[in-house]
Amino acid sequence: MKTRLFSPLLFTLALASCAADGTPQDEPERPMPPSEMIEGEPMYTVLPKDAIPSINEPTFLSGEAAAAQMQPNEMVMGIVGKDGTAKAYSAWQLDGHEIVNDTLDGDPIAATW
Amino acid sequence: MYSRNLNGATVDLGVSGKLWNGVLVMFDHESESLWTQVDGRAIKGEHQGERLEHMNSEFTPWSTWIAAHPDTLVLEKTEEELGQSASHYADYFSDPDALFFPELGEGLGGIAPKDMIYGLRVDEAALAIKASLLESTNLISAVVAGTPVAIARDPATGFAVAFERRAASGAVLFPATVDGAFPTAELIDTATGTHFDPKSLPQVRYDRTFWYAYKKSLPQVAVMTD
Numbered sequence: 001m002k003t004r005l006f007s008p009l010l011f012t013l014a015l016a017s018c019a020a021d022g023t024p025q026d027e028p029e030r031p032m033p034p035s036e037m038i039e040g041e042p043m044y045t046v047l048p049k050d051a052i053p054s055i056n057e058p059t060f061l062s063g064e065a066a067a068a069q070m071q072p073n074e075m076v077m078g079i080v081g082k083d084g085t086a087k088a089y090s091a092w093q094l095d096g097h098e099i100v101n102d103t104l105d106g107d108p109i110a111a112t113w
Numbered sequence: 114m115y116s117r118n119l120n121g122a123t124v125d126l127g128v129s130g131k132l133w134n135g136v137l138v139m140f141d142h143e144s145e146s147l148w149t150q151v152d153g154r155a156i157k158g159e160h161q162g163e164r165l166e167h168m169n170s171e172f173t174p175w176s177t178w179i180a181a182h183p184d185t186l187v188l189e190k191t192e193e194e195l196g197q198s199a200s201h202y203a204d205y206f207s208d209p210d211a212l213f214f215p216e217l218g219e220g221l222g223g224i225a226p227k228d229m230i231y232g233l234r235v236d237e238a239a240l241a242i243k244a245s246l247l248e249s250t251n252l253i254s255a256v257v258a259g260t261p262v263a264i265a266r267d268p269a270t271g272f273a274v275a276f277e278r279r280a281a282s283g284a285v286l287f288p289a290t291v292d293g294a295f296p297t298a299e300l301i302d303t304a305t306g307t308h309f310d311p312k313s314l315p316q317v318r319y320d321r322t323f324w325y326a327y328k329k330s331l332p333q334v335a336v337m338t339d
Contacts, residue, residue, distance in 0.1 A: 070187065109117055
């Protein structure tokens with residue numbers, strides 16, 4: 001879980017902070033006004049729902065088989081279940097998904113990035 | 114990571130497209146409630162005020178994870194996802210000044226917005242510890258919401274474990290040694306001389322994250338000063 005605090009949503013905001021000619025602006029322009037205030041803080045709607053597709057039917061490789069798809073310095077979220085099953089989720093891969101709806105040792109879990 | 118078991122039913126989560134306090138907002142397909150990722154709390158909808166059960170996890174390079182867990186399963190990539198050589202957001206991670214909204218850096222006290230912290234949670238209370246502090250000592254004891262807790266870090270892997278420093282007897286435990294930090298650290302009940310493995314004690318939620326996101330999401334957070 002690490003938790004992570006940036007997302008393709010933010011990437012979208014970064015793009016929105018450039019002028020039409022692509023020049024970065026000192027003060028980022030909001031892509032739109034806050035859609036609403038929650039607990040006194042603005043909530044921004046920057047993309048449609050599901051524009052970033054969560055992974056809902058994840059498939060897994062063994063560590064050995066996964067070696068070909070992973071870089072040594074690639075950051076992963078790793079977790080171990082109650083029966084000892086270990087699972088790793090590439091943060092690079094999750095840049096484009098944010099959420100994996102999964103199970104771990106029979107328990108429904110969400111890896112969120 | 115979170116459990117998707119909510120009141121005995123399984124929820125399916127999706128990306129809402131919304132940001133709150135600079136943080137991803139999730140929704141559940143069943144009720145369309147909105148959930149903030151840092152806290153795992155519903156901020157709008159039928160489940161407002163409820164929390165998903167958090168599950169501690171590691172954030173670590175693949176090489177470290179596979180060495181520690183050679184039997185691990187790994188989320189399979191699609192063909193389009195192969196060949197990536199860095200995060201799309203590497204600059205955001207490495208640049209201490211990179212904030213998408215300037216106001217996210219305001220009102221944070223003496224810690225820089227992008228400083229990495231470990232946050233310990235007991236009920237509604239939270240204690241933030243600068244990652245640099247834990248990384249220099251590998252074992253920190255504290256009391257959060259009246260509960261004696263500690264977080265230990267394996268200097269070899271960076272893996273952490275957070276736990277209650279309290280035996281079933283109610284006795285408060287103290288680290289036996291700092292030198293033998295996790296995973297070999299033991300806690301000792303000084304009254305009886307009994308030693309405990311941290312992993313045998315009730316685990317405590319911890320998050321490793323940027324200070325600004327933790328503070329904005331949990332304004333009540335206390336800070337351990339070094």
